[in-house]
Amino acid sequence: MTILHDALAKIQAIDPLLLEKAQAKLDNKTKPLGSLGRLEEFAGRFAAISGSLEPDTAKKVIFTFAADHGVVEEGISAFPKEVTPQMVFNFLSGGAGINVLGRHGGTDVRVVDMGVDYDFGDLPGLIDRKIARGTANIAKGPAMTRQQAVAALEAGIVLANGCRNEGIAMIGTGEMGIGNTTAASAIIATLSGLPVKQVTSRGTGINDAALANKIRVIEQAIQVNRPDPTDALDILTKVGGLEIAGIAGLIIGCAANRIPVVVDGFISTSGALIAVGLNPLIRDYLFAAHESVEIGHRYMLDHLAAEPILDLQLRLGEGTGAALAMGLIEAGVKIMKEMATFSEAGVAEQQQ
Amino acid sequence: MTILHDALAKIQAIDPLLLEKAQAKLDNKTKPLGSLGRLEEFAGRFAAISGSLEPDTAKKVIFTFAADHGVVEEGISAFPKEVTPQMVFNFLSGGAGINVLGRHGGTDVRVVDMGVDYDFGDLPGLIDRKIARGTANIAKGPAMTRQQAVAALEAGIVLANGCRNEGIAMIGTGEMGIGNTTAASAIIATLSGLPVKQVTSRGTGINDAALANKIRVIEQAIQVNRPDPTDALDILTKVGGLEIAGIAGLIIGCAANRIPVVVDGFISTSGALIAVGLNPLIRDYLFAAHESVEIGHRYMLDHLAAEPILDLQLRLGEGTGAALAMGLIEAGVKIMKEMATFSEAGVAEQQQ
Numbered sequence: 143m144t145i146l147h148d149a150l151a152k153i154q155a156i157d158p159l160l161l162e163k164a165q166a167k168l169d170n171k172t173k174p175l176g177s178l179g180r181l182e183e184f185a186g187r188f189a190a191i192s193g194s195l196e197p198d199t200a201k202k203v204i205f206t207f208a209a210d211h212g213v214v215e216e217g218i219s220a221f222p223k224e225v226t227p228q229m230v231f232n233f234l235s236g237g238a239g240i241n242v243l244g245r246h247g248g249t250d251v252r253v254v255d256m257g258v259d260y261d262f263g264d265l266p267g268l269i270d271r272k273i274a275r276g277t278a279n280i281a282k283g284p285a286m287t288r289q290q291a292v293a294a295l296e297a298g299i300v301l302a303n304g305c306r307n308e309g310i311a312m313i314g315t316g317e318m319g320i321g322n323t324t325a326a327s328a329i330i331a332t333l334s335g336l337p338v339k340q341v342t343s344r345g346t347g348i349n350d351a352a353l354a355n356k357i358r359v360i361e362q363a364i365q366v367n368r369p370d371p372t373d374a375l376d377i378l379t380k381v382g383g384l385e386i387a388g389i390a391g392l393i394i395g396c397a398a399n400r401i402p403v404v405v406d407g408f409i410s411t412s413g414a415l416i417a418v419g420l421n422p423l424i425r426d427y428l429f430a431a432h433e434s435v436e437i438g439h440r441y442m443l444d445h446l447a448a449e450p451i452l453d454l455q456l457r458l459g460e461g462t463g464a465a466l467a468m469g470l471i472e473a474g475v476k477i478m479k480e481m482a483t484f485s486e487a488g489v490a491e492q493q494q
Numbered sequence: 495m496t497i498l499h500d501a502l503a504k505i506q507a508i509d510p511l512l513l514e515k516a517q518a519k520l521d522n523k524t525k526p527l528g529s530l531g532r533l534e535e536f537a538g539r540f541a542a543i544s545g546s547l548e549p550d551t552a553k554k555v556i557f558t559f560a561a562d563h564g565v566v567e568e569g570i571s572a573f574p575k576e577v578t579p580q581m582v583f584n585f586l587s588g589g590a591g592i593n594v595l596g597r598h599g600g601t602d603v604r605v606v607d608m609g610v611d612y613d614f615g616d617l618p619g620l621i622d623r624k625i626a627r628g629t630a631n632i633a634k635g636p637a638m639t640r641q642q643a644v645a646a647l648e649a650g651i652v653l654a655n656g657c658r659n660e661g662i663a664m665i666g667t668g669e670m671g672i673g674n675t676t677a678a679s680a681i682i683a684t685l686s687g688l689p690v691k692q693v694t695s696r697g698t699g700i701n702d703a704a705l706a707n708k709i710r711v712i713e714q715a716i717q718v719n720r721p722d723p724t725d726a727l728d729i730l731t732k733v734g735g736l737e738i739a740g741i742a743g744l745i746i747g748c749a750a751n752r753i754p755v756v757v758d759g760f761i762s763t764s765g766a767l768i769a770v771g772l773n774p775l776i777r778d779y780l781f782a783a784h785e786s787v788e789i790g791h792r793y794m795l796d797h798l799a800a801e802p803i804l805d806l807q808l809r810l811g812e813g814t815g816a817a818l819a820m821g822l823i824e825a826g827v828k829i830m831k832e833m834a835t836f837s838e839a840g841v842a843e844q845q846q
Binding site: 172173174175176178181221222228229231232235237238241243245246247346347435452453456457458462466469470477480482486487488489490492 | 584841844
């Protein structure tokens with residue numbers, strides 16, 4: 143519990159003066175005031191989070207956390223649970239969507255086993271933080287013990303601490319876990335109090351009958367476990383997932399280490415909700431990568447008061463939306479660092 | 495007139511079979527069907543336009559066309575017209591927004607003088623296609639002669655033809671020209687028949703009084719010139735701009751050479767409207783980079799039935815939105831080319 147407690151205690155509010163200084167710097171560049179819109183917002187927030195008006199963005203990492211979900215036995219997914227380890231192998235051999243987009247953006251992709259129901263042995267490239275071989279079936283009882291939830295959070299925090307030592311400038315979140323949209327919907331339903339059917343959709347692509355079943359299963363999970371909506375750790379323990387816990391921990395660790403963190407889609411944002419539930423200051427360290435097709439995502443973003451960067455109708459996860467958004471955030475930072483000022487370029491300033 | 499005529503005659507409809515083949519290829523990749531949303535759309539359209547399921551995206555170029563506008567003497571801009579040549583020097587020394595974003599995305603930026611009211615002499619790096627030292631004041635008469643409009647269109651076409659020979663995979667449009675939102679608003683007002691005030695906003699950042707004046711000036715320009723809404727060349731000649739003509743020509747040339755072309759914001763899209771007005775098949779070769787803050791842009795996009803890729807509240811022009819969108823389109827193409835298939839990766843397929 144010490145690692146979690148220390149990280150949460152270390153998080154400070156971002157410095158509003160740095161936001162102002164960054165905007166003043168941007169306002170002096172050869173462009174009409176504010177004309178680069180959200181790129182300027184990204185640059186300003188990046189400066190305020192990292193504490194620098196000249197942040198280095200060369201080193202970027204996405205962590206893709208993998209875990210299984212006992213609730214898959216309720217028939218809530220279009221894919222069999224064997225796909226979770228199969229995709230881990232795919233990540234490690236570079237053939238998955240996140241690998242392609244990571245390479246495209248110059249971002250390192252690191253795969254973390256938080257709780258896959260498969261014995262990988264000593265597999266090169268895989269970061270082994272396995273807490274259990276998947277969660278228990280949330281339709282029948284809690285997903286994990288409170289100790290397991292804390293251990294998974296702390297695993298994520300330790301990864302972020304390591305990134306600080308490596309000089310990583312920006313971190314993205316990602317995940318793989320057959321069944322994990324069920325856990326994410328359960329989390330936002332609990333936090334928001336909204337009817338389950340309003341925050342639940344088709345995940346990887348189930349049909350109408352399976353969707354009706356998925357909604358029933360989530361309603362049952364909430365009824366059986368009665369997670370406390372005001373206690374993020376309780377929600378995570380009862381209806382969460384081990385990869386979601388890893389993401390939440392990573393986000394906490396990023397905030398504690400002043401590393402901007404780019405939250406991918408529906409599952410990753412459920413991890414962000416847990417992190418922000420444990421310390422509301424974390425909100426200022428987040429970038430919301432995109433708006434997912436999953437209908438519950440809009441409510442998550444509202445809960446975080448986060449404006450997504452992209453809307454490309456994505457619903458793959460893995461960190462794919464984060465990989466794309468990181469390129470846009472980096473573009474904003476480069477605008478702040480590299481553009482010429484009016485006086486450097488000898489360009490006349492605005493008259494009105 | 496031969497170059498324009500030949501290019502327009504050469505343009506063919508894209509092959510729907512290639513769209514299908516691209517989707518079939520994407521559907522075999524290790525992801526739920528359709529889960530990469532618009533990235534899949536970009537990949538499919540890129541394949542159909544270029545005629546290849548394995549298009550090479552290594553070489554990308556943005557053309558930033560610069561020109562002056564006689565209408566500036568009516569006080570419609572927040573910046574003095576001297577800023578047009580000053581920004582050309584800024585582009586050539588690499589300090590402008592488009593230079594930063596071009597470098598970020600690995601895209602070459604080429605600057606074309608279509609009609610700047612300044613004698614650059616023989617300036618290294620500048621592509622000299624000057625038709626005139628700016629347009630005439632559209633509040634008093636036509637912007638240019640029909641011969642000048644055709645010459646400017648043909649200059650753009652010839653640039654696209656050169657790119658085909660160079661093996662350029664994708665082209666973006668951009669511009670610089672103090673006063674050019676006035677011309678772009680006049681173009682969409684003419685084409686759509688909408689009231690000028692509904693398609694006119696603040697450009698680089700004018701105040702309320704200057705905006706009211708700008709609207710009056712555009713109304714006057716349309717009244718004085720009476721451009722024919724059904725004749726794109728007439729609209730270009732009477733209320734257009736030389737950089738807008740260059741963009742329209744470039745787009746025509748891209749379609750004739752089957753090169754995907756990424757249209758930047760408000761001004762660039764006015765060029766696309768002219769191109770599509772001359773041959774409606776061109777529509778299929780366009781990607782709309784982003785939705786601009788300029789209120790008239792929405793009507794332009796509707797007119798083209800184009801869905802913008804980004805919404806980042808940009809209003810700088812130069813090609814900055816195109817530079818960002820090109821990175822996302824390229825990401826989609828790489829997904830189609832580089833991701834592993836289910837059988838390659840040994841991953842089980844969808845059950846429902």
